[in-house]
Amino acid sequence: MKKQISFSTQGHRADIGEMVIYRILPNRYAEAVGPFVFLDHLAPIKHSTDKPKMKEGTSAHPHRGIATLTYVLSGEGEHFDSRGNHAKVYSGGVQWMKAGNGIIHDETMNPDSQTGNPEMHGFQFWINLPSNIKKEDPEYLSINANEVPQMQLGEDNGWLKVIVGRYEELASKIPDYSKQYLYHIQLKEGKQFSMSTEKELEYAIFLPAHDLTINDTKFVAGDFIEFDREEGTIELTNTHEGDVDIILFGGEKYAEPILAQGPFVMNTMSEISEAYNDFHSGKYDKVVYVK
Template structure:
């Protein structure tokens, strides 16, 4: 079994009227290569006639984002031509690459009617060789995400990228990242193996689980040692996890605002390119 190195509680970091917990980075943990950032928005309920999500047009370069819509919806638009409304149970995977401008706001329907909202956004680094790839966006509704089951259906694995058993995720990760969200009913268990040299991303969104015989509550990120390959999880309550793994890139990470590159010089270049309109121009 892999030993647990440390458990980190996500810190409260509200954005406007949006309840937000940040699991990465915090004062205790900067990143788990190549996993850079996780914001957990909600859970909360919006009243009718609300302003929705506050993420208007902003640029990105040098990494990828994966957004999980557990409740509510997101209307996405970007200067690469991506546009969609993804609803409960769906995901968005955006490769910022060489750079684009995007907005992530609530649909007109959600702003009019309100309702529950819980959304998580995870950032993955891109290896240096892929930092400047052409931007790309993929939006998947719940019924487009393949699932695997464990423990007689008590555990449901939504496979986003990489493989889980015989189930292949629909997204081909440039960084070789395997990523799933996992729903467990109380008492449900699963065991999986991850090669010791791969870093694991393990975040408890809801509920409480035992992982390798240690209890972990919701809003906690687990960092593992790189010493074994077995991960055993048991749900102490109904629970939802984000679970992924990847080989670390072991490259310098220089992050400033919306850009993640390998050097300060590349960051300055990103700001210049954005100001020069090279990431596209925004039209509502």
């Protein structure tokens, strides 16, 4: 039986400088999908040749209680934080940061210096942490494109990358603290892909650039689609002229209270107050920019 679709919606604009940003999650229908409580889509843009490259990001800012995950489809992402972590990833790379009990970070997004491609395109997710993990020290991990687990789909239908979690024999390097997954699927023109789902797990799809038929219903570029909680099959059919990229993510429902305010996601209002107090008192330190 094909899985039922609960709703679909589109994001709203939340631009930063020249970057065209669409806030996909939370939205008017859902505050989370599994542990994922936030998704921003950096729509594809070409960097203007007359503008300088970004050197110090959009501005340093704090986080607590979540893990941030930046997936760079095309471009060059650079990370700095107040624990001294610094790294660059290029097209296809991933940056994961466990904010834990508090950190300040900044990220830049520039054209890929390895390929010379001027296009910048990517995503940032926030993954909610269990209350005990929110108390731990921050951690950071960068994963280059060639380290992201990938498999070819049968009958030359396309490929699937595991950004978070597991799929068949593939497993991401990114730590997970509950059953969760984030897949990037590329489906070739005229091809189809089906996957079975588990009861009670939450599933959502985002279509960054092209239309796609999902369980016999056509959706358009920019659509966010969420499914019901019953077992079933998700069937993807590409009737578009060319390859289609699909972001599929979700997992176990977050079982604890969710209280989000600004850059902090905690379980109680007192924890939110503590997060702000610690930030304003300087406990998160300052970002060190590496030249």
